[in-house]
Amino acid sequence: MGKILEINGPIVKLELPETVIGEQVRVGELNLVGEVIGREGNTALAQLYENTEGLRPGEAADGLGYPLSVELGPGLLNAIFDGVQRPLEAVWAQSGDRIARGVQVHSLPRDKAWHFVPNPSLKSGATLAGGQVLGTVQETESIQHRILTPPNTTGELAELAPEGDYRVDEVIGRVKDRRDGQVHKLQLFHRWPVRTPRPYRRRDHAVKPLLTGQRILDTFYPLLKGGKGAIPGPFGAGKTMLQQQIARWCNAEIVIYVGCGERGNELTDVLEFMPELIDPHTGRPLMERTLLVANTSNMPVVAREASVYVGITIAEYFRDQGYDVVMVADSTSRWAEALREVAGRLGQMPVEEGYPAYLGSRLAAFYERAGRVEALSGEFGSVSLIGAVSPPGGDFSEPVTSHTKEIIQTFWALSKELADARHYPAIDWLESFSGYVPQAARWWAENVDPRWAEFRAKSLELLAESEELQRIVNLVGVEALSSEQRWTLEAAGLIKEGLLQQAATDDIDSYASPEKQFALLEALLRIHDEGMKLVKMGASARRLLQVPLLAQARRWKSQYKSEQLEELKAKIAEIPDVFEKLAEEYEQAPQG
Amino acid sequence: MKNIEFRTASSAQGGLIVMSGVPGVSAGSRVQIKDHAGRLRNGLVIRVSDDAVLVEVFEGTDELDLERTWVRFLDEPFMLPVSRDIMGRIFNGAGHPRDGRPPLVSSDKRNVNGEALNPAARAYPREFIQTGVSAIDGMNSLTRGQKLPIFSGGGLPHNRVAAQIVRQAKLLGEESSEFVVVFAAFGVSSGDARYFQESFEESGVLNRVVMFLNLADEPVIERLLTPRAALTAAEYLAYDLDYHVLVVMTDMTAYAEALREVAVLRGDVPARKGYPGYLYSDLAEIYERAGRIKNRPGSITMIPVLSMPSDDITHPIPDLTGYITEGQIVLGRELANQGVYPPVTVLPSLSRLMKDGIGKNYTREDHPHVASQLFASYAKALEVRGLAAIIGAEELSEGDRRYLEFANAFERKFIGQGEDDDRSVFDTLNLAWDLLSMLPPEVLIRVSEAELEKYHKWQAAAEAV
Known part of the structure; x- marks a missing residue:
């Protein structure tokens, strides 16, 4: 038992001998929770996850004997947790509209029974390894929860419960550790410390793209399942919308959305619209595969720092069950700021913009927890990590963005200029990059069309060229361009409006299957090629620009659903005819 | 504890005093x-620690004599007494009356810092609020429970715009008297404060306004309390008395500067431009108090006003604000100089919640498309204007010249409106169609063909040619 010596914002100095760094503490009469972040002799420094107003020196403090951990078991999906995994719905029921301090609620519901089906291949006396599948619980219609032995538990299986309904804290088995003869209880859930990555057998290559249904992401700057990506953007550039689109449509099996220091209303939006949406891959409500970790900007800052670790640990847990998991962290800048705030209170030497020197290494270690692995259970699973970055003033050279850029492989740069022109998603096609194109190309070639890489490169080239031309136009007007240049400009415009722009709020356009994406890409390039043929023959671009096809092609994306691929392909087949007619017209017209 | 006076100040400097030998003081008291x-x-x-307590003195430490200073610890945080009688009253940042009337007597006291709303308890803002200002209603609509700041600059008429919104704001189809206004002004000149007071008085809304004032020459630390006190009153009105509350706060820049001033005194590590690293969290504590709660009829809609230092939108104050609020209305000097009032620069303006508060069940079915088309057409028109500045308007093509005319008419007629011009959203939408009809229908690809049929004035467009 210790006591409080000093209170300085969320940092308290405690007289607490024999504590270890990282240990959870309960402090004061309000029972506020925090963790030890430093020690000196008999005193310990702790950061509290809750507001310290009203705390007094001399009040009691006690170590809890374990680090910040999460409960992993059935009941995770469909839930909304705060930054230290308190279930917000249950907290609401207990303490009302405002989050009271010192609330103690179990992360996983204790009153709910789950139907457990034991793993038939496990018999008493079997050798149990850490992370092995003990059995299953059908948690939601679309997700089967695989109950795992805790990664650090091994031994001889003494007993495993028969099929039946169990609550998470009921004992469903016993395992005898061969090393010391101790018997450990097995439950439907176990705890894991959030700052320790969960172990796996080995890392494996990421091979499949994470398909999001967003054309600029999938077709131009792909991310792989198990990859690391970042979305940097100034405010108002559509960062949130893009992340919600990814959470909505991506072909991962589990989606974890961490709202770290973001708006309360955004989470409400997710909570309200997700249950209404249907997962295009399973036909079930999206909420069944989703869980939210919410530390809104007005919630205590220290819990914000913890929230991303809570999220990633849960992600790893589902990965270990053999699932492809996507975790979206919105926003890592707020996480870094929380780090900075605590560092400042500890009097640590600030380096760039007040951030502590360890910002880069912490970020790198965090992103390193993404990846595709062979789990201890032998299953393959992946965690794809997408971090939003909120650079101050949209300046990508600031510390968080520049460190992140060095770590991640896919960079979706949002641009204020595009957003101001209402070009959504406002992803800058020149600033963005993806290091996963070769792997993605293999997948597209095998599953959609072998010409994917070629077409992708060609359209990017076209876009880059048009950027050059646009500069000339801005100086001297469009009349100064040759017909070929004008046609290039037009084709790039077609790609921007007919392919890159995608309306999240449009029922049809919101999601595009890979096949539809490729069909559109092919169609627009075909228009460019056919037109360019004519221009090279001497036709004037001015005449070509009047072709109604150009306006029509811009609407195709929102006219044909992903299932109406054949109709879209029929349109593509008609393209050459349109230009042939023009060619005839041109040949008949008097030359000159 | 409350009744004991301590005379143990051991140092006083820059607004802070250190007390020693005071046991059992609570943090934040x-x-x-x-x-x-x-x-x-x-x-x-x-x-606070066992042997020393650091106290921030609101009125400053000038003329404090350590030996003759008596300090009493009240053992409670800052509390605002609330009752129905706050309506029509004027308070200072600490909640004391400044209208010459007696202080509020109430046993119901609230901690001005509030407590974080549980995200699970929030209800999503939806209903449309009509401000009567076309640039806002038509293109950057405000919804109930939203926080939509006005980004302005020195010398721009943000106060007039804010006052106009307060006078005109109403909910469609319901009695406008449902709206009550909490108005907080901090770091403003006494002239500005008087302007607001008179403007509310003249338009007869004063009896449903609660005002919190902290003038530019009043204590800086009290400035930090003013928005908190105002929001505490707003929460009481919204969630205890079921009112729809519109909170207007000006000027958030003065607030952030006060925060910086105090942070420097405390010795906090500065982040950008000397502002403390917790500026974001601190602003969020204020802005996030807007919203709606499930199963409660009241709501808090917030319009904070801030002046961007040297019109720089990337300055930490507007920048961090933009990351927290649900959009922004940007006022521009260029339009103001051309005599356009209100000088709303629409392209960088944005309302994130607009999509959920307009359209079929809220305003009119064509509203989302019209707004999108106005943005697209005006963006294109500005490009043309830029080109015309280089090559001359005569060199423009026929189509481009139409855009130029559109831009001029849009700025004068749609954005520009009188200070007493209270336009219904339907007037705004009709006006938008009048303007869009200056452009040929085939370039209007963001509205549907059916909407073109219904609203585009083909005839008028043809005659205009």
Whole structure:
């Protein structure tokens, strides 16, 4: 038992001998929770996850004997947790509209029974390894929860419960550790410390793209399942919308959305619209595969720092069950700021913009927890990590963005200029990059069309060229361009409006299957090629620009659903005819 | 504890005093300080340990004589007494009346810092609020429970715009008297404060306004309390008395500067431009108090006003604000100089919640598309204007010249409107169609063909040619 010596914002100095760094503490009469972040002799420094107003020196403090951990078991999906995994719905029921301090609620519901089906291949006396599948619980219609032995538990299986309904804290088995003869209880859930990555057998290559249904992401700057990506953007550039689109449509099996220091209303939006949406891959409500970790900007800052670790640990847990998991962290800048705030209170030497020197290494270690692995259970699973970055003033050279850029492989740069022109998603096609194109190309070639890489490169080239031309136009007007240049400009415009722009709020356009994406890409390039043929023959671009096809092609994306691929392909087949007619017209017209 | 006066101040400097030998003080507690002349000052405990207590003195530490300073620890945080009688009253940042009337007597006191709303308890903002200003209603609509700041600059008419919104704001199809207004002004000149007071008085809304004022020459630390006190009153009105509350706060820049001033005194590590690293969290504590709660009829809609230092939208204050609020209305100097009022620069303006508050069930079915088309057409028109500045308007093509005319008419007629011009959203939408009809239908690809059929004035467009 210790006591409080000093209170300085969320940092308290405690007289607490024999504590270890990282240990959870309960402090004061309000029972506020925090963790030890430093020690000196008999005193310990702790950061509290809750507001310290009203705390007094001399009040009691006690170590809890374990680090910040999460409960992993059935009941995770469909839930909304705060930054230290308190279930917000249950907290609401207990303490009302405002989050009271010192609330103690179990992360996983204790009153709910789950139907457990034991793993038939496990018999008493079997050798149990850490992370092995003990059995299953059908948690939601679309997700089967695989109950795992805790990664650090091994031994001889003494007993495993028969099929039946169990609550998470009921004992469903016993395992005898061969090393010391101790018997450990097995439950439907176990705890894991959030700052320790969960172990796996080995890392494996990421091979499949994470398909999001967003054309600029999938077709131009792909991310792989198990990859690391970042979305940097100034405010108002559509960062949130893009992340919600990814959470909505991506072909991962589990989606974890961490709202770290973001708006309360955004989470409400997710909570309200997700249950209404249907997962295009399973036909079930999206909420069944989703869980939210919410530390809104007005919630205590220290819990914000913890929230991303809570999220990633849960992600790893589902990965270990053999699932492809996507975790979206919105926003890592707020996480870094929380780090900075605590560092400042500890009097640590600030380096760039007040951030502590360890910002880069912490970020790198965090992103390193993404990846595709062979789990201890032998299953393959992946965690794809997408971090939003909120650079101050949209300046990508600031510390968080520049460190992140060095770590991640896919960079979706949002641009204020595009957003101001209402070009959504406002992803800058020149600033963005993806290091996963070769792997993605293999997948597209095998599953959609072998010409994917070629077409992708060609359209990017076209876009880059048009950027050059646009500069000339801005100086001297469009009349100064040759017909070929004008046609290039037009084709790039077609790609921007007919392919890159995608309306999240449009029922049809919101999601595009890979096949539809490729069909559109092919169609627009075909228009460019056919037109360019004519221009090279001497036709004037001015005449070509009047072709109604150009306006029509811009609407195709929102006219044909992903299932109406054949109709879209029929349109593509008609393209050459349109230009042939023009060619005839041109040949008949008097030359000159 | 409350009744004991301590005379153990061991140092006083720059607004902070250190007290020693005071046991059992709670963090964040209020403090009363009596100086040698018997004058009372207010303070707050910001750091406390067994042997020393750091107190921030609101009125500053000037003329404090350590030996003749008596300090009393009130053992409670800053509380605002609330009752129905706050309506029509004027208070200072600490909640004391400044309208010459007696202080509020109520046993119901609220901690001005509030407590974080549980995200699970929030209800999503939806209903459309009509401000009567076309640039806002038509293209950046405000919804109930939203926080939509006005980004302005020195010398721009943000106060007039804010006052106009307060006078005109109403909900469609319901009685406008449902709206009550909490108005907080901090760091403003007495002239500005008087302008608001008179403007509310003249338009007869004063009896449903609660005002919190902290003038530019009043204590800086009290400035930090003013928005909190105002929001505490707003929460009481919204969630205890079921009102729809519109909170207008000006000027958030003054607030952030006060925060920086205090942070420097405390010795906090500066982040950008000397502002403390917790500026974001601190602003969020204020802005996030807007919203709606499930199963409660009331709501808090917030319009904070801030002036961008040297019109720089990337300055930390507008920048961090933009990351927290649900959009922004940007006022521009260029339009103001051309005599356009309100000078709303629409392209960088944005309302994130607009999509959920307009359209079929809220305003009119064509609203989302019209707004999108106006943005697209005006963006294109500005490009043309830029080109015309280089190559001359004569060199423009026929189509481009139409855009130029569109831009001019849009700025004068749609954005520009009188200070007393209260336009319904339907008038705004009709006006938008009048303007869009200046452009040929085939370039209007963001509206549907059916909408073109219904609203585009083909005939008028043809005649205009």
